[in-house]
Every structure is written in C-alpha cells, then in structure tokens.
Amino acid sequence: xxxxxxxxxxxxxxxxxxxxxxxxxxxxxxxxxxxxxxxxxxxxxxxxxxxxxxxxxxxxxxxxxxxxxxxxxxxxxxxxxxxxxxxxxxxxxxxxxxxxxxxxxxxxxxxxxxxxxxxxxxxxxxxxxxxxxx
Amino acid sequence: xxxxxxxxxxxxxxxxxxxxxxxxxxxxxxxxxxxxxxxxxxxxxxxxxxxxxxxxxxxxxxxxxxxxxxxxxxxxxxxxxxxxxxxxxxxxxxxxxxxxxxxxxxxxxxxxxxxxxxxxxxxxxxxxxxxxxxxxxxxxxxxxxxxxxxxxxxxxxxxxxxxxxxxxxxxxxxxxxxxxxxxxxxxxxxxxxxxxxxxxxxxxxxxxxxxxxxxxx
Numbered sequence: 093x094x095x096x097x098x099x100x101x102x103x104x105x106x107x108x109x110x111x112x113x114x115x116x117x118x119x120x121x122x123x124x125x126x127x128x129x130x131x132x133x134x135x136x137x138x139x140x141x142x143x144x145x146x147x148x149x150x151x152x153x154x155x156x157x158x159x160x161x162x163x164x165x166x167x168x169x170x171x172x173x174x175x176x177x178x179x180x181x182x183x184x185x186x187x188x189x190x191x192x193x194x195x196x197x198x199x200x201x202x203x204x205x206x207x208x209x210x211x212x213x214x215x216x217x218x219x220x221x222x223x224x225x226x
Numbered sequence: 227x228x229x230x231x232x233x234x235x236x237x238x239x240x241x242x243x244x245x246x247x248x249x250x251x252x253x254x255x256x257x258x259x260x261x262x263x264x265x266x267x268x269x270x271x272x273x274x275x276x277x278x279x280x281x282x283x284x285x286x287x288x289x290x291x292x293x294x295x296x297x298x299x300x301x302x303x304x305x306x307x308x309x310x311x312x313x314x315x316x317x318x319x320x321x322x323x324x325x326x327x328x329x330x331x332x333x334x335x336x337x338x339x340x341x342x343x344x345x346x347x348x349x350x351x352x353x354x355x356x357x358x359x360x361x362x363x364x365x366x367x368x369x370x371x372x373x374x375x376x377x378x379x380x381x382x383x384x385x386x387x388x389x390x391x392x393x394x395x396x397x398x399x400x401x402x403x404x405x406x407x408x409x410x411x412x413x414x415x416x417x418x419x420x421x422x423x424x425x426x427x428x429x430x431x432x433x434x435x436x437x438x439x440x441x442x443x
Binding site: 216 | 341344348349351389
C-alpha cells in the first residue's frame with residue numbers, strides 16, 4: 093500500500109525508502125497507509141489526511157529520527173597507532189604520528205587491537221640526544 | 227684517629243646539608259612499573275596511605291584500570307635506623323606489548339567501552355614509557371608471583387631499565403595467594419634485589435621500605 097504524508101499529502105510508493113528521511117516536500121515525519129483505490133480520497137472528498145486516518149483506522153507511520161549512535165570516526169591524526177594492518181598485505185600509515193616520534197604502535201584489523209613496540213619507545217627522542225661529553 | 231674520622235664525618239654531613247639548603251637536590255622520582263594486573267596501584271595506594279594517609283587511584287580486577295600515570299608527591303619514607311628519603315611515586319599504566327579489546331569483553335564489558343579502554347590502555351603504555359625516558363630516577367618493577375616471570379615484556383622492560391642505568395627493585399607481589407612462587411622471580415632476576423610482598427594485605431611492605439631506602443636513598 094502506498095503512503096501519504098499526513099502534513100502535505102504527498103504520495104509515496106509502497107516500500108519507498110525516501111520517507112525514512114521524512115517527506116521530501118514538507119519534511120513531515122508522519123505517513124499514512126492508504127489503499128490504492130482511495131489514494132485521492134483526501135482531495136476528492138476535501139478531507140485532511142488526519143480525518144482519513146481516523147476513518148480508515150490505519151496506523152500512522154511515524155519516522156523516528158535515528159539517534160546517531162555511531163561514534164564519530166576517529167580522525168587519522170587522533171589515532172594512537174602508527175601503522176594499521178587493515179587486512180593481510182594492506183596497511184595504513186599514520187604519517188603525522190610517524191613524523192612526530194619513533195614510537196611504533198601497530199593496530200590489527202578494526203579498532204581495539206594493538207601491538208606495541210616497546211623498544212621503539214625506550215629510545216631517547218632524537219632532538220634530546222645528549223651532547224658529547226669530553 | 228677514630229674520633230677524628232667521626233668528627234670529620236659529622237662536619238662533612240653538616241656541610242653537605244648546608245650546601246643542599248642552597249642547591250636543593252631534585253627529589254627522587256620512583257616509577258612503579260610492571261605488566262597489567264601486577265598490583266601497581268594497590269602498592270602505590272599502600273605506600274601513599276602508609277606515609278601520607280591518601281590514596282592514589284582506583285583498582286580493579288580488569289586489566290588496564292590505570293590508563294594514565296598518577297603521581298603522588300613528597301612521600302617521606304623513614305627506616306628503622308632513622309634515615310629518611312623523600313620521593314615522588316609515579317603509578318604507571320601496565321606495560322604490555324599486546325592489547326586486544328576482546329580481553330575486556332570477558333569481564334562483561336560492552337564492546338564500545340572495551341574498544342575505548344584498549345585505545346586508552348595503548349596510550350597509557352606510551353605514557354608510561356615516556357615517563358621512563360624523561361622523568362624517572364628509580365624503578366619498582368612489580369610482578370605477580372603467581373605467574374611466570376619469564377614473559378617477554380618483563381625481560382625487555384628490565385633490559386630497558388638496566389640500559390638507562392636506573393636503580394631497580396623487583397617486587398614479587400601477591401604472596402597472599404596460595405600458588406605464589408616468589409623464588410621463581412628471585413632466580414629469574416638474580417642481578418636485582420627482589421622483595422616478596424602482599425600489597426593487598428600489606429605483608430612484608432616494611433621490608434620493601436627498607437630496600438627502597440637502601441637503593442633510592
């Protein structure tokens with residue numbers, strides 16, 4: 093069955109994914125299922141969609157905004173790892189971090205799995221090299 | 227002659243105290259290092275509580291509870307013979323070479339939370355190593371005496387500490403547990419002093435304080 097926007101009456105085909113983002117015309121979030129035969133009933137009988145909804149006892153479909161649960165993707169320069177092994181033979185290098193220090197942290201796969209090279213962290217920073225003592 | 231040396235000793239001490247009052251000596255900063263869940267924060271809390279009455283940080287059975295280094299300043303430890311030493315204690319995040327968030331899921335943690343913990347723990351290792359490079363004058367290396375001390379990370383860390391010429395005391399912790407084997411740790415690191423304690427119960431910590439005075443004083 094097609095849907096109609098309860099606010100402006102714009103029609104949407106059955107199974108339309110467009111309505112998930114709200115009505116394209118008015119941004120309305122409520123839609124009514126209407127029978128194919130009664131699709132123009134509101135215009136012909138000069139009724140509002142709400143009235144038709146009451147008559148047809150169809151449930152009004154309300155689009156609930158998807159709460160943005162997905163964490164914001166961590167920016168490259170925010171990452172803790174210097175090298176990411178995306179999959180065998182596929183690597184991502186964090187040049188920003190590599191330029192800053194010699195520390196090597198390798199992350200394996202997606203997030204949350206790290207291999208730390210302690211020896212790379214035990215060295216003095218190049219600029220802090222002690223001057224030669226005589 | 228003996229009297230002369232004794233007087234000379236006192237004069238020397240007085241003179242060095244006099245100089246110290248002008249050129250204030252940098253405090254000894256002791257880092258508590260070790261793998262995750264060895265009892266570093268438990269020991270830091272005990273030291274702080276015994277000598278200042280405060281606590282350092284929360285403890286948990288989930289590894290990587292401490293993900294930022296915490297410092298407790300101006301702890302004055304005094305020994306049985308009256309000697310004292312003032313030090314800062316730095317409780318560092320557990321040092322390890324591998325961190326995987328799946329490990330935390332076993333403790334009933336949510337996936338998102340576990341991923342964040344893994345990330346923070348990784349940063350924690352980097353921070354601990356940074357302290358070791360820059361600001362640490364002596365190390366207390368904590369080991370869980372119920373576990374095999376010959377883990378790669380321990381050998382590597384002791385090597386790094388030795389290469390930096392830092393004095394180190396190895397603590398064989400958790401001797402309150404039935405399968406504790408502090409002797410195994412002693413034989414693993416014969417080149418360093420090893421003190422067996424229970425940080426949780428406070429067993430034998432006086433011994434550790436005496437050793438700290440001896441090595442860090």
